[in-house]
Amino acid sequence: MPETAPEGLTGLAFGGDYNPEQWPEEVWQEDVRLMREAGVTMVSVGIFSWALLEPSPGTYDFGWLDRVLDLLHDNGVRVDLGTPTVVPPVWFYRAHPEALPVAADGTRYEFGSRGAICHSNADYRAAAANITTKLAERYADHPALALWHVHNEYGVPVSACYCDSCAAHFRRWLARTYGTVEAVNEAWGTAFWGQRYTGFEQINPPRTTPTVGNPGQALDYRRFADVTLRENFTAERDILHRLSPGIPVTTNFMTALSQCDSIDYWAWGREVDLVSNDHYLITDGRRTHVNLAMAADLTRSVAGGAPWLLLEHSTSGVNWQPRNPAKAPGQMARNSLAHVARGSDGAMFFQWRQSRRGAEKFHSSMVPHAGTDSRVWREVVELGAHLDALGAVRGTRTVADAAVLWDWHSWWAQGLQWRPSEDHDPRERADAFYEALYDHHLTVDFAHPEADLSAYPLVVVPALYLTTEAAGANLRRYVERGGTLVVSYFSGIVDEHDAVHDGPYPGALRDVLGLTVEEFSPLLAGEGVRLTGPDEAELTGDVWTEFVVPRGAETVWTYADGLTAGRPAVTRYRLGEGTAWYVSTRLDARGLGVLLGRAADDAGVALRTELPRDVEVVRREGESGTYVFVINHSSSDAKVPLDGNGAEVLTGDRAAGGLVVPAGAVRAVRLDGR
Ligand code: GLA
Numbered sequence: 001m002p003e004t005a006p007e008g009l010t011g012l013a014f015g016g017d018y019n020p021e022q023w024p025e026e027v028w029q030e031d032v033r034l035m036r037e038a039g040v041t042m043v044s045v046g047i048f049s050w051a052l053l054e055p056s057p058g059t060y061d062f063g064w065l066d067r068v069l070d071l072l073h074d075n076g077v078r079v080d081l082g083t084p085t086v087v088p089p090v091w092f093y094r095a096h097p098e099a100l101p102v103a104a105d106g107t108r109y110e111f112g113s114r115g116a117i118c119h120s121n122a123d124y125r126a127a128a129a130n131i132t133t134k135l136a137e138r139y140a141d142h143p144a145l146a147l148w149h150v151h152n153e154y155g156v157p158v159s160a161c162y163c164d165s166c167a168a169h170f171r172r173w174l175a176r177t178y179g180t181v182e183a184v185n186e187a188w189g190t191a192f193w194g195q196r197y198t199g200f201e202q203i204n205p206p207r208t209t210p211t212v213g214n215p216g217q218a219l220d221y222r223r224f225a226d227v228t229l230r231e232n233f234t235a236e237r238d239i240l241h242r243l244s245p246g247i248p249v250t251t252n253f254m255t256a257l258s259q260c261d262s263i264d265y266w267a268w269g270r271e272v273d274l275v276s277n278d279h280y281l282i283t284d285g286r287r288t289h290v291n292l293a294m295a296a297d298l299t300r301s302v303a304g305g306a307p308w309l310l311l312e313h314s315t316s317g318v319n320w321q322p323r324n325p326a327k328a329p330g331q332m333a334r335n336s337l338a339h340v341a342r343g344s345d346g347a348m349f350f351q352w353r354q355s356r357r358g359a360e361k362f363h364s365s366m367v368p369h370a371g372t373d374s375r376v377w378r379e380v381v382e383l384g385a386h387l388d389a390l391g392a393v394r395g396t397r398t399v400a401d402a403a404v405l406w407d408w409h410s411w412w413a414q415g416l417q418w419r420p421s422e423d424h425d426p427r428e429r430a431d432a433f434y435e436a437l438y439d440h441h442l443t444v445d446f447a448h449p450e451a452d453l454s455a456y457p458l459v460v461v462p463a464l465y466l467t468t469e470a471a472g473a474n475l476r477r478y479v480e481r482g483g484t485l486v487v488s489y490f491s492g493i494v495d496e497h498d499a500v501h502d503g504p505y506p507g508a509l510r511d512v513l514g515l516t517v518e519e520f521s522p523l524l525a526g527e528g529v530r531l532t533g534p535d536e537a538e539l540t541g542d543v544w545t546e547f548v549v550p551r552g553a554e555t556v557w558t559y560a561d562g563l564t565a566g567r568p569a570v571t572r573y574r575l576g577e578g579t580a581w582y583v584s585t586r587l588d589a590r591g592l593g594v595l596l597g598r599a600a601d602d603a604g605v606a607l608r609t610e611l612p613r614d615v616e617v618v619r620r621e622g623e624s625g626t627y628v629f630v631i632n633h634s635s636s637d638a639k640v641p642l643d644g645n646g647a648e649v650l651t652g653d654r655a656a657g658g659l660v661v662p663a664g665a666v667r668a669v670r671l672d673g674r
């Protein structure tokens, strides 16, 4: 078994991407002095350094990196060492121009940014393996080495390449996956629009077509692109395992970023030794701490519930969104500690020292342009002390109350064109259901639709358009054995090839829901419907309605207007020992809260109604004890009851039966006697 925790780290990881190559060596001395002052325990080095490490083909310059690693080691800082394979040197591209990736419309990208890689290209793969080998040979025994950091954020900025080598590689993948071209025709439904193939050699990537292309082909290309990236990762990982045994290997994920949905992180989570994630606040007006919690929960789930590592976030603003606000005083620590509460064994940043040149010079960092006489630096030093105090949390596991189903293949299928309504945004539904659970103060695990769900009293299915037969059977078993399920519309519709399940909708889920859907009836922009229920106030929906036909399910809310007036809108079905809810329209936040409150009741999940909004309470449990994290994102002090007594780790105070958490503050209580 490879190691999973960074070698030689005894507490939580704290530090950031360290790019000393951007600075003269005198600055390095100040860097390590400041790292000691802030309590930095680990930094990520060398992620973009290939051009410096191999200035010309087969010529290496490791001298500067030797000095950096020695200096860090002398100052007690552990190293997360990058393989620099996300940016090959320019000499490589000039010798192998076909390693530059090609867009679906045939545009070949140029060198001069980063991540311009065709991952099917044999020359790139050989060069990446070579530099990885050289680094592993040189640094495997370096005493500073704690972790290997392969590549950077696979999947961005180029999620798929459409060049001729990729076409050949795609055909090989199809042959391996399907065996015969007839099987491909069947899976893709090429009888439609006369798209039948008679040989693998006729098949190309889904390049730009005059109108909508074959959905099965597009879906398979996303699978192929993901597998191709993973082949590149595992090739580097295997070299590192062989030459550097005992040092865990990671690559930084971006699990919940909707702009980066090209990676099946369930599959990747099984390949890395340690799951790590990058998270940045998306400042689009929504509550950023809710998206943060979701990203952390999803990352932990991808790690199978085990501790993971936040490898990048920001001390303050970023520079790549349309508007990049600074973080408010205290917000950085709330962000960092919220990740820790949800299972991260540390909090790392992009980047240590703010660059003066290059594309990211306006991105915040631990040592800002303003220098150390700055709010950001003072908060960085304070955070270092907090993380140091929380060292014993390392290795404990976050406890969840409910699960939300999540499947990247289903996301890919939902992104295909020509759907009943462009207003239905499946990711918006997932975010909205998550937010409703968050507002009920429930901690959520995400789960693959075919995973064992028996540990969860409540399972929520926001928009699982692609649902395999196996997933349908899994959910049925889950309910029959006592689970409570909540399913949102446009779930259970197609199989793994984007083919509609036989019979009425929702094919894979009609048994478990006790209903069929005769027809979808999406609403026009701005149109809404009212829903009347037995003892609740009216609910409202928009975007989507359906003609639901109960086949065993009881109607709980009924459409009061629109084409579906008088028909069921929300249903509930008792099956075996459990209950399955179905909601056929897009409920607003209040409606989701009411619905999930009722489902929680069925599930026997107690809701903490005494907790104020925007106060997060999350537990981590393990050998070193039980820790209750309370994070107050609101602007009022919060009184939070506690099931027991304990010591407040960050303040040294005692908490007996409860505690007051000031506005914007974080507390972590280690409960007595557990
Ligand atoms: C990503 C990258 C970093 C940096 C940050 C900026 O996470 O991995 O190199 O570009 O974004 O937010």
Ligand code: ZN
Residues within 6 Å of the ligand: 101, 102, 118, 119, 120, 121, 161, 162, 163, 164, 165, 166, 167
């Ligand atoms: Zn390619």
